[in-house]
Amino acid sequence: MTGLDGTKPDGFKPDVPAPDEITGPWWDATREHRLVLQTCPSCAGGDQPAAQHPPRALCIRCGSAELGWADAAGTGVVDACTVVHRAPRPDLAVPYVIARVRLDEGVVLLTRLQDREPGEWRIGDPVRVAWADLDDGRALPVFVPGAAPSPATAPSPETKEGN
């Protein structure tokens, strides 16, 4: 398993295509281990900025190209997850957990879950961001347990792997 700080997952250092003019600021923030979200000032309202992911050249709500960036809290919950037992590439060691994490800001990220036995993750588990550093100075956000599971998110037997 990975180190408890979540910063150096074993052997997980994939090749990631270079950013483009749209995604550059998002990746630049990862160099400082900051998780940012693209926001639309025109659509912002209420308690939260109107955030979207992945970054795009326009706002998918209003079409505006005048978009900004905001730091995400870096916390959320597991929306869905799956334990991968057959790697799609030789550089990946199985098993590992692929997940959709719903951030507190409402945005869903595809990511990995770490620092817990793969089969123990459940929908609704709270998570917080950690970072897998890449050789080029960028980093990939991964997620680790955010708090002890509350009774409301206790494991449900039907989603336990391998039963």
Next chain:
Amino acid sequence: MSTGVAIVGAAECDLGVTNRSILGLQAQAVSRALADAGLTLRDVDGIATTGVARFSATQLADYFGIEPRWTDSTYAGGSVYEMFVARAAQAIQAGQAETVVITFASNQRSARSRSLGGVVEDHTPEAQFETPYGPLFPLSYYAMAAQQYLHKYGKTREQLAEIAVAAREWALLNPAAFRYGKGPLTAADVLGAPMISSPLTALDSCLVTDGGGAVVLTSLERARDLRRTPVEVLGYGERTTNTSMTAVPDLTVTGAAGSGADAFARAGVTPADIDVVQVYDSFTITVALTLEGLGFCGEGEALDRIAGGRIRPGGDFPLNTSGGGLSYCHPGQFGILLLVEAVRQLRGEAGDRQVPGARLAVAHGTGGILSTHATVVLGVDG
């Protein structure tokens, strides 16, 4: 209601492990479907296909030595053949083409061209934000949908496995099926198969085979002069929802709802009227989500609807009567073979697996990661 367009020919190419080329298999499929219709390549003025090359329809037209008046090479994964039926019907109605061939073939098993990671172009957002983590494409997405589904509705993997078990029962009646003669499956077999991306095992997942097929469409008026019973295109609909694994808010709700509603409304029928159902079964979960989307049952009810042998041979809800992508054939894009089986059932040619008196059929394709959804309602005169 009818679009005034009918399927007049249908055929498979060789299936399984063929050691043939893609174009060789395409030629088989098209030649056989045209022969079935009593037509020749000279009659064809419209071609719809994908998976041949970058210029798929163009390539195939050149290969067949024809200059079509209408082509379509829309790439939308395995559902596109149902989309092609809609577009071909419109082209024939509009007078742009008279005889359209829809076809697909793949040699993915012989050529070992299938990759668990799928194909993700470097310039897409997915290449930067999803592929690096190593999701199986498309399998891990369906796995997460299955996890959400079982969690949300309190269902079990055993209940889900019935979809694979029933598909095998049908395949045992279909001599063309990859698993023909391979014996029945049990839910325990499905659960005990190697886990690929939890909760889906190898037996929750479709085959990887060569294969393909073709269907021929023309006006209903012309169809009445041809040798086969015309299978009328009664309705169609489609939805396109996502390429990324994060766009859809609830993985248990798919575009099948919209595509099905459009198709049934156009046909003037309801799910209760349908005699035989062909639904894309890339994975067991695909079927459960699709049946709910199409309205064959309510949300969370699919695994009860299919239980108790109802979708097996002899059951009152005959589903995927070829054996499906799970036990018959899955050449990477299964949608063409959903149409072929629907046609055979409606023409009463399905042999041991014939659904008695089938007059109305649905074929529903799903492409990508529950990305594209297309429904076709087909019928023959009663």
